[in-house]
Amino acid sequence: MSELVERARDGQARAVARLISLVEDESPQLRDVAAELAPYTGNAIVIGITGSPGVGKSTSTSALVRAYRAQGKRVGVLAVDPSSPFSGGALLGDRIRMQDHATDSGVFIRSMSSRGHLGGLSWASPQALRVLDGAGFDVVLIETVGVGQAEVEIASMADTTLVLLAPGMGDGIQAAKAGILEVADIFVVNKADRDGADNVVRDLRNMLGLGGRHSDAGAWRPSIVKTIAEKEQGVDDVIEAIAAHRDWMVSHGELERRHKARAAGEVVAIAMGTLREKMREMEGHASLSKLADSIVTGTSDPYVAADLLVAELASAD
Amino acid sequence: MSELVERARDGQARAVARLISLVEDESPQLRDVAAELAPYTGNAIVIGITGSPGVGKSTSTSALVRAYRAQGKRVGVLAVDPSSPFSGGALLGDRIRMQDHATDSGVFIRSMSSRGHLGGLSWASPQALRVLDGAGFDVVLIETVGVGQAEVEIASMADTTLVLLAPGMGDGIQAAKAGILEVADIFVVNKADRDGADNVVRDLRNMLGLGGRHSDAGAWRPSIVKTIAEKEQGVDDVIEAIAAHRDWMVSHGELERRHKARAAGEVVAIAMGTLREKMREMEGHASLSKLADSIVTGTSDPYVAADLLVAELASAD
Known part of the structure; x- marks a missing residue:
């Protein structure tokens, strides 16, 4: 490379x-x-x-x-x-x-x-x-x-x-x-x-x-x-x-400000891409399957489940 | 409500x-x-x-x-x-x-x-x-x-x-x-x-x-x-x-499978929305500004910075 x-x-x-x-x-x-x-x-x-x-x-x-x-x-x-x-x-x-x-x-x-x-x-x-x-x-x-x-x-x-x-x-x-x-x-x-x-x-x-x-x-x-x-x-x-x-x-000082803003935007775009990727990997996991179960049975709702998923994604890796 | x-x-x-x-x-x-x-x-x-x-x-x-x-x-x-x-x-x-x-x-x-x-x-x-x-x-x-x-x-x-x-x-x-x-x-x-x-x-x-x-x-x-x-x-x-x-x-067992898949999709969609929201909140933060600085000065690159941002987003809240 x-x-x-x-x-x-x-x-x-x-x-x-x-x-x-x-x-x-x-x-x-x-x-x-x-x-x-x-x-x-x-x-x-x-x-x-x-x-x-x-x-x-x-x-x-x-x-x-x-x-x-x-x-x-x-x-x-x-x-x-x-x-x-x-x-x-x-x-x-x-x-x-x-x-x-x-x-x-x-x-x-x-x-x-x-x-x-x-x-x-x-x-x-x-x-x-x-x-x-x-x-x-x-x-x-x-x-x-x-x-x-x-x-x-x-x-x-x-x-x-x-x-x-x-x-x-x-x-x-x-x-x-x-x-x-x-x-x-x-x-x-x-x-x-x-x-x-x-x-x-x-x-x-x-x-x-x-x-x-x-x-x-x-x-x-x-x-x-x-x-x-x-x-x-x-x-x-x-x-x-x-x-x-x-x-x-x-x-x-505007050029520096613009360069910084551009860099920040780049970081955010790449970070969102990374999160999308991680989420895709989650899709086969047992934990997501369990969360889905709890929704189907009505013991939980998608918002509570999404919070748990985000927490798990954060702790993974 | x-x-x-x-x-x-x-x-x-x-x-x-x-x-x-x-x-x-x-x-x-x-x-x-x-x-x-x-x-x-x-x-x-x-x-x-x-x-x-x-x-x-x-x-x-x-x-x-x-x-x-x-x-x-x-x-x-x-x-x-x-x-x-x-x-x-x-x-x-x-x-x-x-x-x-x-x-x-x-x-x-x-x-x-x-x-x-x-x-x-x-x-x-x-x-x-x-x-x-x-x-x-x-x-x-x-x-x-x-x-x-x-x-x-x-x-x-x-x-x-x-x-x-x-x-x-x-x-x-x-x-x-x-x-x-x-x-x-x-x-x-x-x-x-x-x-x-x-x-x-x-x-x-x-x-x-x-x-x-x-x-x-x-x-x-x-x-x-x-x-x-x-x-x-x-x-x-x-x-x-x-x-x-x-x-x-x-x-x-297909109906149950479909209901579960639907629930899982819902959870993922809401979780991604939550992450997008969190990211938006990050945009004013000092930490993102610091990361942007490191890119502008060439001491870091956007991928390394994005990893740090994702880690911070994970540890926040």
């Missing part, structure tokens, strides 16, 4: 891919991998990219990859689609556009899926990020469709979250879900050459002015950047905005 | 509805309710009804309700749609057809939803069943759309599971998912006046002859019944088949 980690840290894409497959497969070997990677993690700049379908997430991701590559940085991309448990449907399709990077050994692109039962993408995604971080990627882009709670969870892995919007997508920012807007550190108004782009910017300014969490003194006030990702226009402004946000986070 | 349980056992629909709302709301009061109901549970005949959309589940359920009512039995119906977390979409719509029973105080019909986080319908459905069972319903029908794993879980709550098929639904039984066929104790070929009904029956016979679990000597061999639920034809045959299956289960 050590050799695999070494090769991944050497920048061999196949070794990195193999490690992420271990995550998807919920391999028991992950324990060793995580232990070996631990000293090398915490250095990647992690950027979340989210937004409704059609705003240009993949094009923007691709443009950011190119820009960071021009700076000589190694870049990893995780495409995560929480709405599709088995593979990143739409994202996978869009990825074809990323083929310009296919021959660049400084770029690693992967669609995340979760085949397992330990907790799905909220279990697997942070560990895939950990692999890329530990393997020495300078920048990791996490691209995810902006839908629902899972997406917010995944955005919480990022140091900086970009929320992409585009004009003509329904009714401006109203079309974006409130939960998505809340996670934004930087708003990127893409397709800025289209009618209505300025309206989107104005709506965003109004919203940010109105308060919410952003009205706190001392809080980060999300920046707004216009891009035309297809023409690679405005991408440098995005890179600059990310750097400015990072500087702000460092000087306000 | 005692009074509420008493009124539910007296047959007051509003009290029963209130108890099931407690389940949906994951109310802490459920503990007391479960304890009070425990001595009265285990008497209901629990019938699962599943099948693809369009085979006539609601019409069949309604016909069965009528038939059991004619025998003077009190009947409860739980409509469960695992594909819709918040309310039983299609089933809810179909339920309108069940309005013939609306004025019958011997019938209680409820669409199950799960608003909570403790484990969704696999947590809530068995407890709703427990309420109906404990409230003294002689027969409980659990109607669920035949899709995926959740459906199989829910079917596992039933003493007898009916799988409904209908001719002209794609390619006969091939259209039904293998997982659904596996859970059948009785196959009901509904819309038997349509072309192709005999083909469905023949296909089923072939499949049952070919083996699988049904080829074991001493195992129940699923019966096949033809119905035209809209015209209430064949419903008595279904009732008879259910009774025959029950007799077989009693004489083979």
